[in-house]
Amino acid sequence: MSRSCEPPRSGTAAATRRTVLAGVGAAIAMPAVVTSPRANEQIVLASYGGTIETFMRNQAIPAFEKETGIKVVYVVGTALANYSRVLATRGRPEIDVYWANDLSHLGGKLQGLYTKLDPALVPNLQNVYPVARDPDGIGVASNVSGCGLQYNAKKFQEAGFAPPTSWLDLWDPKFKGKVAIYSIGVLFSQDFLAMMTRILGGNEKDIRPAIKKIRELRDSGNIVAFANSPAEMDNIMVQEQAWINYNAQTRALALIQGGSPLRYVQPKEGGTLFTVLFDVVKGCPNPTGAQKFINHMLREDIQTGAAAALGYAPVNPKAKIPAAFEGVMPSNEAALATFVQLDRATMNKELDAWTEVWNREIESRR
Amino acid sequence: MRDRRHLVPYLLLLPPALLFAVFFIWPLITLTVISFYDYSRMTGMVEVFTLKNYQRILLDEFYLAIVGHTLQLAATTAVLTVVIGYPVALYLTVARPRARAAVIFFILSPLMISVIVRSFGWVMIVGPKGLLETLLSAVGLPGGNILHTEAAVLLGLVNVLLPFVVLSIATALQAIDPAVPLAASSLGASPWRNFLSVTLPLSLPGVLSGVLIAFSLASSTFVTPAVLGGSQFKVLSTMLFQQAVVLQNWPFGAALAITLVLIVLMAVTLQFRLVERGRYKAVFQ
Numbered sequence: 214m215s216r217s218c219e220p221p222r223s224g225t226a227a228a229t230r231r232t233v234l235a236g237v238g239a240a241i242a243m244p245a246v247v248t249s250p251r252a253n254e255q256i257v258l259a260s261y262g263g264t265i266e267t268f269m270r271n272q273a274i275p276a277f278e279k280e281t282g283i284k285v286v287y288v289v290g291t292a293l294a295n296y297s298r299v300l301a302t303r304g305r306p307e308i309d310v311y312w313a314n315d316l317s318h319l320g321g322k323l324q325g326l327y328t329k330l331d332p333a334l335v336p337n338l339q340n341v342y343p344v345a346r347d348p349d350g351i352g353v354a355s356n357v358s359g360c361g362l363q364y365n366a367k368k369f370q371e372a373g374f375a376p377p378t379s380w381l382d383l384w385d386p387k388f389k390g391k392v393a394i395y396s397i398g399v400l401f402s403q404d405f406l407a408m409m410t411r412i413l414g415g416n417e418k419d420i421r422p423a424i425k426k427i428r429e430l431r432d433s434g435n436i437v438a439f440a441n442s443p444a445e446m447d448n449i450m451v452q453e454q455a456w457i458n459y460n461a462q463t464r465a466l467a468l469i470q471g472g473s474p475l476r477y478v479q480p481k482e483g484g485t486l487f488t489v490l491f492d493v494v495k496g497c498p499n500p501t502g503a504q505k506f507i508n509h510m511l512r513e514d515i516q517t518g519a520a521a522a523l524g525y526a527p528v529n530p531k532a533k534i535p536a537a538f539e540g541v542m543p544s545n546e547a548a549l550a551t552f553v554q555l556d557r558a559t560m561n562k563e564l565d566a567w568t569e570v571w572n573r574e575i576e577s578r579r
Numbered sequence: 580m581r582d583r584r585h586l587v588p589y590l591l592l593l594p595p596a597l598l599f600a601v602f603f604i605w606p607l608i609t610l611t612v613i614s615f616y617d618y619s620r621m622t623g624m625v626e627v628f629t630l631k632n633y634q635r636i637l638l639d640e641f642y643l644a645i646v647g648h649t650l651q652l653a654a655t656t657a658v659l660t661v662v663i664g665y666p667v668a669l670y671l672t673v674a675r676p677r678a679r680a681a682v683i684f685f686i687l688s689p690l691m692i693s694v695i696v697r698s699f700g701w702v703m704i705v706g707p708k709g710l711l712e713t714l715l716s717a718v719g720l721p722g723g724n725i726l727h728t729e730a731a732v733l734l735g736l737v738n739v740l741l742p743f744v745v746l747s748i749a750t751a752l753q754a755i756d757p758a759v760p761l762a763a764s765s766l767g768a769s770p771w772r773n774f775l776s777v778t779l780p781l782s783l784p785g786v787l788s789g790v791l792i793a794f795s796l797a798s799s800t801f802v803t804p805a806v807l808g809g810s811q812f813k814v815l816s817t818m819l820f821q822q823a824v825v826l827q828n829w830p831f832g833a834a835l836a837i838t839l840v841l842i843v844l845m846a847v848t849l850q851f852r853l854v855e856r857g858r859y860k861a862v863f864q
């Protein structure tokens with residue numbers, strides 16, 4: 214990046230400007246990727262940082278590179294940053310395959326950003342739960358995680374509280390100043406809002422009753438913090454600023470593994486389920502390599518590895534989950550069925566309106 | 580020969596001018612154009628002309644309140660910074676070189692740390708179980724946790740903007756001919772009168788540019804309100820981040836950004852007016 218910012222030293226003004234512009238274009242388009250001349254031999258994967266990056270670089274990618282000879286260039290970003298990048302470079306895609314979430318998958322699909330998967334290149338499509346497959350054959354869910362209640366078992370015991378059983382327990386007056394929830398920018402909060410529409414007897418088409426109910430939660434003084442990211446939420450819970458929240462199983466399992474007194478419960482109304490999905494970018498340089506990579510990520514051993522390392526439940530029924538996660542992580546179709554399938558299409562369509570209402574009614578100062 | 584020498588200043592200006600054009604003017608034009616585009620989640624950005632992004636900001640109490648809050652935060656920060664910074668600047672003009680160097684280093688130190696690290700440092704001080712709460716509760720006082728309040732944001736902003744304001748005022752103070760206040764004293768002005776009638780008016784150019792810098796930077800800052808204010812603390816910069824990055828609504832995000840640019844532009848114009856037309860016009864020449 215800094216190279217293109219250097220003041221020009223020679224050449225005419227016009228040529229200089231062109232050079233600078235080209236440099237800027239390249240820098241904006243893809244700062245992290247240095248494309249090798251043999252483009253066929255590599256794929257560009259946009260994915261997450263943190264534990265996911267560690268798992269990918271240490272386990273998933275080396276096995277793939279060894280087997281196929283295709284080099285994987287790893288671009289790190291959040292779900293939204295990667296989606297923005299795919300969207301911004303749609304005219305000349307440089308990312309071959311990326312890990313989307315429910316939102317960027319549906320949003321990108323509507324805008325025609327992704328291609329259909331070829332079952333011949335992704336034979337493992339047959340080996341995953343039917344719910345993992347996209348109805349239009351565009352992309353595939355690679356891993357799933359439930360979302361439910363997380364609470365501090367130690368603090369609950371000290372205070373003589375019974376473990377929570379229902380989403381509505383968050384409203385319990387005894388949790389005054391002890392509840393943390395996510396900011397609306399985080400998927401889990403959108404899911405929470407959608408789940409509340411169901412609990413109040415409606416659905417995602419009308420969020421007004423749920424908004425009213427969550428506003429009561431805020432006005433009750435139960436909410437001590439709005440977390441802007443899962444990492445911030447982990448901090449709030451670990452530092453005992455809050456005792457109870459809703460959170461993804463992946464986060465809860467990681468903390469349990471680290472010896473934290475936090476526990477996860479599936480609420481009686483059902484937990485919500487979110488997925489991460491692989492999408493091949495339309496018009497990308499190496500769609501074949503990208504699909505081979507997706508097939509690799511659906512393999513039994515890689516799925517087993519992801520379950521252990523990341524706390525993500527597999528979509529391949531043959532994959533094994535660690536003994537410590539049993540009872541929390543869904544390991545078969547019947548367990549998956551206990552989760553509530555949210556109306557993702559409506560949620561995606563209405564996201565802007567939901568955000569607006571939530572900003573006004575809930576996430577603003579009293 | 581003469582002609583060539585004539586060109587030198589322009590040649591010297593060329594690199595920054597090019598950088599400015601490519602990295603500032605051009606993006607700003609693009610941003611302005613995008614702010615008039617339409618957007619829906621189903622279609623993405625649609626390149627048709629619409630005023631709805633601006634209507635949404637200007638005709639809606641919720642967004643107007645956010646604009647108002649941004650202005651108020653920036654103005655309060657600017658005033659606080661000047662009030663705190665002026666005595667420091669005064670001290671700098673009379674201090675010995677060694678002491679002056681130490682104070683300048685001290686004042687500049689916040690700029691040596693990245694804004695993110697600095698903000699999280701403040702979180703540790705003003706947050707739950709932070710330094711402030713620990714100290715206050717040690718003497719039996721409540722209210723040490725001020726994280727996610729306006730006070731925390733102001734603290735963070737004043738901290739980082741102080742160097743700009745202090746240096747700006749100190750420069751103006753140093754430009755004052757020492758003979759002038761001396762003359763006032765010899766004519767019988769008390770030190771207080773001397774300060775109010777001579778030093779303060781003569782330092783106004785520095786005060787005004789300090790206010791302008793503090794106001795502009797405070798109104799557009801993102802990390803400090805996001806980290807110290809929390810997600811319920813809404814200003815233009817945090818709202819436009821949500822629109823552009825979380826929702827991919829670039830047109831509305833662009834309209835919010837242009838609003839922010841206009842606010843700063845208005846501040847610059849206002850300052851310019853004061854300088855050109857005000858009572859102390861002579862001071863600025």
